[in-house]
Amino acid sequence: MLKRALIAPDRLDALQLHEWDRLLPEARAAGLLARIDVLLNERGMFNGIPDPVKPHLIAARRIADNERCAIRWEVNRIAHALAGVDTPVVLLKGAAYILCGLPNARGRISSDVDILVPKASIEQVEKRLLDHGWQHIKLDEYDQYFYRQWSHELPPLQHRDRGTVVDVHHTILPPIGRLHPDPEKLLEASVPLKGTKFNVLAPPDMVLHSAAHAFQDGDLTRGLRDLVDIDDLLRHLGEKKIFWDELVARAEELDLCRPLYYALRYSQFYLETPIAQNILDVSKAWRPARTVSFVMDATIDNVITAGPWRKDLCLKLSQELLYIRAHWLRMPPYLLIPHLIRKALRKPHDGA
Amino acid sequence: MKISQLTSVQLLEGLVGPGLFLSAGPFIFQIRTKVPQIAEGLRLLYGDFRIASCQDFADFHIRFEERRSWRRGFRPYASVEVDGDRPSGPVPLEQVYAVFEGCLNWCIFTQAYQYLIIHAAAIERGGRAALLPAPPGSGKSTLCAALVNRGWRLLTDELTLIATDSRTIVPLARPVSLKNESIDVIKNFAPKAVFGPVSPNTIKGTIAHMRPPAESVARLDEYCPIAWMILPTFRSGATVSVGEISKGEAFMRVAESAVNYMALGQLGFELVSTLIDEISCYRFEYSDLNGAVRWFDDLVFGDKSIVAQPSESD
Numbered sequence: 001m002l003k004r005a006l007i008a009p010d011r012l013d014a015l016q017l018h019e020w021d022r023l024l025p026e027a028r029a030a031g032l033l034a035r036i037d038v039l040l041n042e043r044g045m046f047n048g049i050p051d052p053v054k055p056h057l058i059a060a061r062r063i064a065d066n067e068r069c070a071i072r073w074e075v076n077r078i079a080h081a082l083a084g085v086d087t088p089v090v091l092l093k094g095a096a097y098i099l100c101g102l103p104n105a106r107g108r109i110s111s112d113v114d115i116l117v118p119k120a121s122i123e124q125v126e127k128r129l130l131d132h133g134w135q136h137i138k139l140d141e142y143d144q145y146f147y148r149q150w151s152h153e154l155p156p157l158q159h160r161d162r163g164t165v166v167d168v169h170h171t172i173l174p175p176i177g178r179l180h181p182d183p184e185k186l187l188e189a190s191v192p193l194k195g196t197k198f199n200v201l202a203p204p205d206m207v208l209h210s211a212a213h214a215f216q217d218g219d220l221t222r223g224l225r226d227l228v229d230i231d232d233l234l235r236h237l238g239e240k241k242i243f244w245d246e247l248v249a250r251a252e253e254l255d256l257c258r259p260l261y262y263a264l265r266y267s268q269f270y271l272e273t274p275i276a277q278n279i280l281d282v283s284k285a286w287r288p289a290r291t292v293s294f295v296m297d298a299t300i301d302n303v304i305t306a307g308p309w310r311k312d313l314c315l316k317l318s319q320e321l322l323y324i325r326a327h328w329l330r331m332p333p334y335l336l337i338p339h340l341i342r343k344a345l346r347k348p349h350d351g352a
Numbered sequence: 353m354k355i356s357q358l359t360s361v362q363l364l365e366g367l368v369g370p371g372l373f374l375s376a377g378p379f380i381f382q383i384r385t386k387v388p389q390i391a392e393g394l395r396l397l398y399g400d401f402r403i404a405s406c407q408d409f410a411d412f413h414i415r416f417e418e419r420r421s422w423r424r425g426f427r428p429y430a431s432v433e434v435d436g437d438r439p440s441g442p443v444p445l446e447q448v449y450a451v452f453e454g455c456l457n458w459c460i461f462t463q464a465y466q467y468l469i470i471h472a473a474a475i476e477r478g479g480r481a482a483l484l485p486a487p488p489g490s491g492k493s494t495l496c497a498a499l500v501n502r503g504w505r506l507l508t509d510e511l512t513l514i515a516t517d518s519r520t521i522v523p524l525a526r527p528v529s530l531k532n533e534s535i536d537v538i539k540n541f542a543p544k545a546v547f548g549p550v551s552p553n554t555i556k557g558t559i560a561h562m563r564p565p566a567e568s569v570a571r572l573d574e575y576c577p578i579a580w581m582i583l584p585t586f587r588s589g590a591t592v593s594v595g596e597i598s599k600g601e602a603f604m605r606v607a608e609s610a611v612n613y614m615a616l617g618q619l620g621f622e623l624v625s626t627l628i629d630e631i632s633c634y635r636f637e638y639s640d641l642n643g644a645v646r647w648f649d650d651l652v653f654g655d656k657s658i659v660a661q662p663s664e665s666d
Contacts, residue, residue, distance in 0.1 A: 020409065021408060021409045021410065028435065029436055029437060052380075055378070055464070056463070056466075058465075058466045059464060059465035059466045060465075062615060063465055
């Protein structure tokens with residue numbers, strides 16, 4: 001239902017009330033309700049939808065507008081805190097999309113800010129943020145240790161008054177994981193963001209990071225939203241023909257071919273992203289073994305098309321598989337197994 | 353059709369089958385459950401509420417299911433699901449009704465950002481509303497319950513919705529939530545008041561809900577402009593004392609009590625500042641409910657002297 005709405009927004013105004021009854025919770029659970037509102041307004045179709053639906057979209061719009069505003073302010077505050085620090089700071093994901101005015105900033109909800117800095121400057125950046133009101137989110141000793149020892153980012157820093165969270169990365173994937181994109185190359189290619197002290201990733205790197213985040217580092221709990229990001233970026237950046245060749249070359253250079261393969265495959269399959277055949281042909285060389293490919297297709301399909309109501313064993317199994325897969329890719333087995341045992345023995349938290 | 357027009361069997365059939373489409377103010381809740389405490393609570397407390405005539409759409413889809421699990425020593429508990437999401441962990445059955453009411457509140461305050469949502473009670477008389485924002489323990493709900501048993505219309509007890517264009521209150525008139533001693537205080541004050549299932553041992557103590565007056569529910573469609581904001585404090589043995597509060601302080605109190613003041617940004621600021629300019633704001637201390645009701649009645653029927661009275665200490 002949601003997938004169809006995203007692919008064919010022109011037909012949103014033909015939806016019956018009982019169809020909206022299913023679509024609203026599905027879109028909300030996927031973090032895409034404000035997106036539906038944007039799609040309607042861009043087409044001037046908002047007034048045509050049934051009245052009971054409208055307040056939900058207005059509410060979602062207000063929430064998304066506020067988060068966008070909060071991110072801009074947060075970026076402003078980070079700039080303030082890092083004033084005079086002589087190091088490149090790259091805005092990643094949501095903050096970059098918003099400040100660059102990219103199409104996937106529309107109706108996107110997330111109030112965390114992610115930044116990438118050279119490993120050599122990370123202590124200095126952390127200290128500055130701590131001096132300016134950010135604090136470490138209370139984690140137990142194990143989590144603290146885990147972040148510092150094995151992760152590609154600092155433990156999350158939360159501002160004591162605003163409650164907003166900054167993730168400070170020194171690379172985009174865990175250094176102990178399977179793939180090793182060189183952060184130096186990302187920083188080197190990053191482009192200055194006019195009027196700010198920040199940089200953003202170069203266009204192909206932006207897509208590759210998004211793909212790596214979804215298919216290498218994440219467990220796809222919000223898979224459709226990840227794909228919407230990728231789809232938007234590909235449509236927008238892909239208008240320039242040269243982008244596609246750069247993307248392929250860059251994937252190889254940064255060791256991110258596999259995630260890009262998945263990103264292209266699923267974005268095209270679920271959201272009908274226009275991707276030239278020659279690019280798809282090239283990406284086929286990056287696909288996994290036939291059995292892995294088969295299992296990935298099946299589990300991802302389960303997770304992406306589930307909607308909020310499905311709670312059956314098959315879906316649970318798929319989610320579990322993707323969770324384990326994400327961990328498997330993140331760290332070698334001698335670390336993974338004790339880690340998962342620790343996590344499993346922990347008290348299950350509410351609602352899980 | 354009203355819920356009271358259903359027989360107990362019909363009500364249960366609805367709850368177990370396609371769901372009960374409860375129309376509460378601007379929202380339609382689809383409620384599905386086999387838990388008897390919830391059916392009982394709906395029958396006792398929501399009799400005057402309408403069932404939505406169109407069952408194609410609900411704003412929120414709520415499901416409570418009774419479960420047992422080896423992890424909990426096979427003791428029964430309830431699981432909560434809203435639109436497929438789990439807003440709360442497992443609920444002990446003895447507290448299920450309070451959690452059900454809390455769940456309806458959760459739907460509203462996490463999602464109904466089309467309104468300014470204030471954590472406050474609101475009551476109406478003579479076409480004008482008094483807003484009672486207050487922290488828990490200030491006697492807000494007790495005062496609200498007392499007033500609606502003496503001719504005031506219940507607009508809402510827990511969450512006040514303010515339309516962002518007209519600054520009027522959009523009534524909910526859902527049951528009034530009372531805690532601990534307040535339950536008996538109101539039972540003595542208004543012996544005819546009807547109460548729903550009692551939920552003991554919650555974080556806030558014992559909770560029971562009072563059925564809203566039929567007239568308040570019948571007038572759910574009448575939005576109401578705000579005339580006063582009153583910050584009540586219950587202090588044992590105190591006589592009624594009143595003090596005016598400054599616009600600045602009043603503004604801060606509304607902003608603090610609002611769930612989504614920050615999220616509404618500029619709209620929220622403009623809305624609250626205009627609202628504060630339009631209304632009178634008082635601090636109000638009381639211990640005796642009859643005295644409190646008298647003061648509120650005088651507020652409406654024009655005895656201004658009582659308002660101007662300087663604060664008295666004991």
